[in-house]
Amino acid sequence: MSSENGKRLLETDAGCLNFEATELTLGLPGEPRVTSDGGAKLGSKRGFSETVDLKLGDNSQEVKLGHSLQEAAKSPASKTQVVGWPPVRGFAKRGKKSCKYVKVAVDGAPYLRKVDLEIYNSYQQLLTSLEDMFSCFTIRNYLNEKQIDQVNGIEYMPTYEDKDGDWMLVGDVPWQMFVESCKRLRLMKSSEAVGLGLKTAPKYSSTN
Amino acid sequence: MSEDDERQQSPPSDLEFVSNKARNCNATGSGSGHPEFQSTYPDQVLENVLENVLHFLTSRRDRNAASLVCKSWYRVEALTRSELFIGNCYAVSPGRATARFTRVKALHLKGKPRFADFNLMPPDWGAHFNPWALAMAKAYPWLEKVHLKRMSVTDDDLATLAELFLGFKELVLVCCDGFGTSGLAIFVNKCRQLKVLDLIESEVSDDEMDWISCFPEGESNLESLIFDCVECHINFEALERLVARSPSLKKLKLNRYVSIGQLYRLMVRAPQLTHLGTGSFSPSDIAGQGDQEPDYVAAFAACRSLVCLSGFREIIPDYLPAIYPVCANLTSLNFSYANITAEQLKPIISKCHKLQTFWVLDSICDEGLQAVAATCKDLRELRVFPVDPREDSDGPVSEVGLQAISEGCRKLQSILYFCQRMTNAAVIAMSKNCPDLVVFRLCIMGRHRADPVTGEPMDDGFGAIVMNCKKLTRLAVSGLLTDKAFDYIGRHGKLVRTLSVAFAGDSDMALKYVLEGCPQLQKLEIRDSPFGDAALRSGLHHYYNMRFLWMSSCRLTRHGCQEIARAMPRLVVEVIRSADEEEMDDVVGTLYMYRSLEGPRTDAPKFVTIL
Numbered sequence: 001m002s003s004e005n006g007k008r009l010l011e012t013d014a015g016c017l018n019f020e021a022t023e024l025t026l027g028l029p030g031e032p033r034v035t036s037d038g039g040a041k042l043g044s045k046r047g048f049s050e051t052v053d054l055k056l057g058d059n060s061q062e063v064k065l066g067h068s069l070q071e072a073a074k075s076p077a078s079k080t081q082v083v084g085w086p087p088v089r090g091f092a093k094r095g096k097k098s099c100k101y102v103k104v105a106v107d108g109a110p111y112l113r114k115v116d117l118e119i120y121n122s123y124q125q126l127l128t129s130l131e132d133m134f135s136c137f138t139i140r141n142y143l144n145e146k147q148i149d150q151v152n153g154i155e156y157m158p159t160y161e162d163k164d165g166d167w168m169l170v171g172d173v174p175w176q177m178f179v180e181s182c183k184r185l186r187l188m189k190s191s192e193a194v195g196l197g198l199k200t201a202p203k204y205s206s207t208n
Numbered sequence: 209m210s211e212d213d214e215r216q217q218s219p220p221s222d223l224e225f226v227s228n229k230a231r232n233c234n235a236t237g238s239g240s241g242h243p244e245f246q247s248t249y250p251d252q253v254l255e256n257v258l259e260n261v262l263h264f265l266t267s268r269r270d271r272n273a274a275s276l277v278c279k280s281w282y283r284v285e286a287l288t289r290s291e292l293f294i295g296n297c298y299a300v301s302p303g304r305a306t307a308r309f310t311r312v313k314a315l316h317l318k319g320k321p322r323f324a325d326f327n328l329m330p331p332d333w334g335a336h337f338n339p340w341a342l343a344m345a346k347a348y349p350w351l352e353k354v355h356l357k358r359m360s361v362t363d364d365d366l367a368t369l370a371e372l373f374l375g376f377k378e379l380v381l382v383c384c385d386g387f388g389t390s391g392l393a394i395f396v397n398k399c400r401q402l403k404v405l406d407l408i409e410s411e412v413s414d415d416e417m418d419w420i421s422c423f424p425e426g427e428s429n430l431e432s433l434i435f436d437c438v439e440c441h442i443n444f445e446a447l448e449r450l451v452a453r454s455p456s457l458k459k460l461k462l463n464r465y466v467s468i469g470q471l472y473r474l475m476v477r478a479p480q481l482t483h484l485g486t487g488s489f490s491p492s493d494i495a496g497q498g499d500q501e502p503d504y505v506a507a508f509a510a511c512r513s514l515v516c517l518s519g520f521r522e523i524i525p526d527y528l529p530a531i532y533p534v535c536a537n538l539t540s541l542n543f544s545y546a547n548i549t550a551e552q553l554k555p556i557i558s559k560c561h562k563l564q565t566f567w568v569l570d571s572i573c574d575e576g577l578q579a580v581a582a583t584c585k586d587l588r589e590l591r592v593f594p595v596d597p598r599e600d601s602d603g604p605v606s607e608v609g610l611q612a613i614s615e616g617c618r619k620l621q622s623i624l625y626f627c628q629r630m631t632n633a634a635v636i637a638m639s640k641n642c643p644d645l646v647v648f649r650l651c652i653m654g655r656h657r658a659d660p661v662t663g664e665p666m667d668d669g670f671g672a673i674v675m676n677c678k679k680l681t682r683l684a685v686s687g688l689l690t691d692k693a694f695d696y697i698g699r700h701g702k703l704v705r706t707l708s709v710a711f712a713g714d715s716d717m718a719l720k721y722v723l724e725g726c727p728q729l730q731k732l733e734i735r736d737s738p739f740g741d742a743a744l745r746s747g748l749h750h751y752y753n754m755r756f757l758w759m760s761s762c763r764l765t766r767h768g769c770q771e772i773a774r775a776m777p778r779l780v781v782e783v784i785r786s787a788d789e790e791e792m793d794d795v796v797g798t799l800y801m802y803r804s805l806e807g808p809r810t811d812a813p814k815f816v817t818i819l
Binding site: 081082083084085086087088089100101102103111112113114116118163180183184 | 323325326327328383409490491493522523524525526547549551593594597598599626651653655710711735736
């Protein structure tokens, strides 16, 4: 997907949406929204608190929209890609040659999943994907629970184990650093995640 | 692993340029009289002796030489050649090949040129196995082995092999396409003597046919089953039963749909394996959270004969320590699908003292390569692939890694190295430290990139390689290169047989240097370089000695290619159009030309014009 496609999508959407308002940006409130390469690469992300409040099984429209905007503008394509260069066999045929798989555990779920962190470009994409992955579980969970909270769903805090063995909150560090250091993911029930110092808003740059 | 090894062909067997001298000579030496009457007894004895002796000659190069001695030797050699190698399926027709060689048991056939792998050739260009399958069925019903590379094979062809060749034992398909699991199902079911089924980097379509279940019941003769490239789910229970009833199985390479838990079950049944492809090397999605994991370490420890390890298609690095017990015996390790860091590599590689072949991703960085250099003193072949194969991606490996390898791995013979930056100094160092280099392929992914330290082109680095590596037969160049680099190659690359050029050179002189200077040149593939008709003309004296010349996005005109076609009747000159080109454009998009005894092929698609 080239950034040209992305631009086209944004242009047609501008007529029916207030694009500025829905554009997701990374960083603290009040920071400028300009990305380092002039917008060719949409490095915008949600603010931290929005990212972390994962509502599994909840069809939040905002989340879906943000996801599709991100998808459309995913690849940087700062140089036009030349056919067959570099000459790596199988890449074009089979898609990404390598991957970074980590196990994902969800508290209360009987099964593990695994995700390939390499296919995502941002926390938003990852978390949206996890929502999709576990929504049917959550629905089943709804059926099992006597008390069903229809409005908010069950809240989970996404946490991960880094290469030093520490459990951290997802969103603490820049995306690429997270991909490199994450060994496994765990979606912890919010009620249990008290001790991880959630309330501090972390600082990270506006680039990917 | 797919190997691109090329044995020298001199003189070529795919072309019958028998000299006049050979034609006129016969065993008795007499040219007159009654040949039938005179030549029976002494001729017969001589031929019998020759036949017995020639049975021992296995190298095709030697056989080609023997066949040119005289008519009698030609005849006897043709009778005794049991393994037939044809480097370009269009150089000779099936009919001609089967007419000359009447007792062939093994066929090795190659089709498309290598650049087809990189989407530089439209699909359906050709290289169909079908006419060969049919010809073999008539001529060699006893055929046992077929090895194909870059050919188009259909399900029907697979059925033909299984049904018409009763003793068929071995099928190896490298970089092939055109068939699916249906074809595999028929093949494995009907081929009762099957020992080897190796599918390597081939495209297999998913017809949702459970081909693993189609192996016949009862004890199987399987020695090798390689299907790591097959992108379809398989019936694991059927596979487990198959492995259990294959006592001779030595090579097993699984696809990424086999989880590590399933791998364990297979390894426990086949501890005699010598070559293992591990499949995904991670748990399947439905692994229970609290489940006890099997003792993977013990399973590996039980495989005392394991020397070649690959797979790791969806690796979760937590599981890597399981392979520790086999590291000390490994001669070949393929991590080219495993996105692991230097830290994750080090504990493994530090145990791999006997390693000779190592394929890996650049995710291990220069630091990982330093670790390799520190331990793998016997390393012969190294391939470093990019995790992110784009021109402007970050480059985790550089001249630092190359330098380290050159200092630690003195016996290196073959290297393929993808990187974003490289210095002449490091390449020169390698040329001096690794005199045994036979294959040097460096891919600096950024086009026209100069030496980042000196700002110079990469001419001197590649120049040093051809000057110092006296055994070099295969070379791939990249980075910013002027005509000077090609001057070096022409002057010093006297043994070079395969040369790959992309985005390089300044003028026609570059190509001229190579075509005039490299007498052993057989395969020349060039893309996006400023070489025109004049350069093409300078190779007229040599094209009949070559297997092929490929030039795409250069400066050739139809006119210039036409000239070549007229001058050389035994050359097939194909102009291949890409989708947006007009038929009568004078500019040539892609030129692919090759020597052939058969003239223009009859199966060319409409985007190919044969001049």
